[in-house]
């Protein structure tokens with residue numbers, strides 16, 4: 436390909452199976468010449484197929500629950516040891532809501548589930564950066580990216596408490612990014628990706644409708660997992676050294692749309708069908 440990550444060392448969180456965005460990032464990082472370790476929650480080792488990815492990319496797997504400081508400290512220490520030096524790039528690709536899984540509505544959350552989802556999906560990003568920062572484990576001009584979704588800015592009712600988690604995650608990227616930039620010349624950004632058919636994505640109620648709405652709304656169509664991986668690689672490369680504290684939309688233009696012709700056509704089609712259905716009723720009433 437372009438050798439964009441030649442000689443770079445990284446940590447990739449969140450590859451569960453071949454649909455995972457992190458899986459595609461790992462494949463692309465490998466193609467671009469990077470060396471990295473893969474990590475995921477111990478339970479994901481049993482449920483997913485990460486071993487296959489490790490073999491394919493010549494990487495080691497270090498299990499770590501992203502809510503455990505001990506696990507994260509062990510991960511960073513081992514990664515530096517295995518890769519033979521400090522880290523150049525980190526991908527945080529972790530998301531999970533127990534309320535979504537259990538079908539609790541946003542208005543009827545179980546707050547213990549809310550806390551768990553926030554810890555896993557949002558606070559974990561602070562934890563990861565805190566361990567990297569305190570251990571001085573990142574190389575200068577390194578890059579840290581977390582994946583997010585537009586529900587952090589706008590209302591998507593079924594995205595539930597994940598919307599709040601993403602808002603927190605994006606804020607942590609800015610706040611920690613300041614210290615990382617000032618003290619270590621490391622950049623921190625979030626990439627706000629289109630809805631994508633993965634295990635986490637498909638957990639959201641009405642996901643199919645969600646995905647086709649976004650597709651019709653976006654002038655370039657939804658961004659795929661592979662396209663997200665390509666964009667992430669550029670953010671890890673030396674071509675984006677001064678981009679930091681940003682939430683970067685990677686969504687085919689969706690975030691700046693009001694309405695599209697495709698959506699209007701759909702609505703007008705439905706309205707005219709309603710009229711046809713209603714007409715005999717009106718006649719019947721006369």
Ligand SMILES: NC(=O)c1ccc[n+]([C@@H]2O[C@H](COP(=O)([O-])OP(=O)(O)OC[C@H]3O[C@@H](n4cnc5c(N)ncnc54)[C@H](O)[C@@H]3O)[C@@H](O)[C@H]2O)c1
Nearest residue numbers: 449451455456476479501529530582630631633634635636
């Ligand atoms: N799929 C979408 O529509 C979409 C859109 C925008 C952003 N994102 C974000 O992209 C990221 C990756 O999700 P994905 O769509 O590839 O789904 P995915 O289900 O493949 O990945 C989610 C990952 O989080 C991991 N995880 C869960 N709990 C963990 C824990 N305690 N410790 C460590 N890892 C844990 C899972 O094992 C899994 O690998 C998430 O942050 C998600 O919110 C997804």
